[in-house]
Amino acid sequence: MLPEKKQVLIVDDEPNLRKILAAQLSRDGYDVLLAEDGEQGLAVLREHHIDLVVTDLKMPKVDGMTLLREALREAPELPIIMITAHGTVDTAVEALKLGAFDYLTKPFDKDEVRQIVSKALKTRQLAEEEATSAPKDVPGARFGIIGQSPGLTDLYAVLERVADSPTTVLITGESGTGKELVARALHDHSSRRGKPFIKVNCAAIPKELIESELFGYERGAFTGAVSSKPGRFELANGGTLFLDEIGEIPVEMQVKLLRALQESEFERVGGIKTIRVDVRLVAATNRDLKKLIAQSAFREDLFYRLNVVSIRLPALRERATDIPLLVDHFLTKFNDRLKKHVAGVEPEALDLLSAYGWPGNIRELENVMERAVLFCDAQKLRVEDLPVELRGVSGSMLPPPDAAQIDMNDLPAEGGLKEHVKVAMSRLERDLVSRALKQTNGNVTHAARLLKISRKGLQLKMKELGLREGVGEKNE
Structure with a gap:
């Protein structure tokens, strides 16, 4: 099989630090690329499929903040970890509000680096499995979401009413239905849109770290806490906090989360000062929380606090009439990205795409379209450009594509x-x-x-x- 090593880019003007980080991450199984400053780092990003960036804040030519802005403009889902000294922690916090994933404060140990890198890559993987994007100016799109089926019409009506309110929203639906896209729409169409949108994938965080991730910690709170650090609630102050996979939060942490939601206040781990915040919470899950309640794995009082407004996203198989719109969108997207000129989709191929059950929902459709566009050698996408599992939908025994033919x-x-x-x-x-x-x-x-x-x-x-x-x- 083709190798699946994750590529990590280290950007720092200190040769020794580059060498130390590169050695550790290489030992941990990553493919490491190096850059001496932000300018060189941006050049590497344009030429390679980078999964994660670790960058210093203070560098000549192009600094870390500029690198952050430019990189996220081209790849919004790229996780970026900032390296900072004690004197620039405030700048690092500002970087988090602009979209950085996390930051490391010098000096840091190998376990801290390993933990943050692993968490960042897992978060990106989960986000890629869930998130889909749709430009707002395509036909059939509202709130950045593509579709005109009855289920989406109902969704648009709810978004119209609750987007610009402080009300907590619980989004449910299968993986790949676009829950993060709805959370982003709630934020972008509210009066909070100029403030931070902070997202946390609870499934990507070890259970023992979830409290410090959400509420921050004080210096000396635990081994490795060499400085104080704000949590995601603080970073989201004035804006929106999106807790994805809320069902993965440990029961023992749910009490503190409930208090933070009810009182809008909390204490950092190891701290005694009460911190007050103004945060609009949006939560999402692909699990049945009522079943978790029956199993004593989720608190009933927290469920009712989250479930003020409930939005259920339909699976793609429930909105098959939207598939042609999504196919057109992804065709345009991947023509542009892959420098292709596929003019459309043949009717027989579109029929198969519309008939398939899509267990992976919109994300699966996006992946299928990317592969089909990449390897299409004709003017339009044909049945033979589609995967075998889709071609079996019609019941016909079509031959496999050339790449899979076996003599x-x-x-x-x-x-x-x-x-x-x-x-x-x-x-x-x-x-x-x-x-x-x-x-x-x-x-x-x-x-x-x-x-x-x-x-x-x-x-x-x-x-x-x-x-x-x-x-x-x-x-x-």
Whole structure:
């Protein structure tokens, strides 16, 4: 299989710090890239599929704050961790309000780095599984959400009434239905839109750290707390706090969360000073909270405090009439991103897309469209450009795509199923890599970005598959 190492970019003008962080993250299994300043860091971001950025605040040429703004403008979901000295903690807090994921205060230990990096990457993975984006100017879109089905019409009516209010909202629905998109719409269409929108994925945070994540901590509160740090409630003051996967919060923490919601006040971990905040809370879950209550895994009083206004997002299979609108949106999106010119979707292919059950909802549709656009060699998307599981919807026995065709006569004469699968997968990998290189005119950097693997990983895979010859490894 193609390697799936996460790529981490370290941006710092101190050679020793770059070296130490690179050594640790490499040992932890990440593919590490380095940049000496923000200017070089932005250049690396444009040429590689980066999963996480760790950057210093104070640097020559382009500083960390500028890097943060520019990077998030091009990739809003990119997690960025700031490195700061004690004297610039206020600036780091400001960076969090602008969209940074977290910050490290010098000196930091390896466990703290490992913990924050792991949390950031897990949060991004969960967000990618859940979030979908829709520009507000496309046909059939309101509040940045695409759709005109009855379920979405009801959603728009609720958003109209509750967006500009301080009322707590609980969003429910399956994974991939766009719960974060609705939370963002509530914030963006309220009088709080100029204030912070702070999101926390409760499933990505270890249970023992959830309290300090939400409410912050004072210096010396626990081992490793070398300085005080505000929690997400403080960072969201005046704005909106979005707690995704609220059902994952430990029962013992739910009491403190309930008090913070009812009284708008709390204390940091290890602190005695009461902190008051003005925060509008939006929570989301794909779990049945009433079942969790029956199992004593969720407090009933917290549920009723969260469930002031309830919004249920329909699964994509419940709003099949919206699929053509979403297909058009993703076709435009990936034509632009992948520099393709696919003019549309053939009726038979659109029928299959509309008939499929979409267990992964909109996120699954987005992934299918990205792959189909990437490997489409015709003027329009055809049935054969779609995955096998979709082509089975109609009940017809359509042949698999060229990349998956297997000639049993070419398989090894000796060996069992495992050896046959290995040979078939090697051929599939070779075909996918070859087509990506062809699509990018032999540009290894851009091909790696399309395949969502590291450049180094692609080079190793090309060597393994015998694809190095005849390919000029272009960098630009």
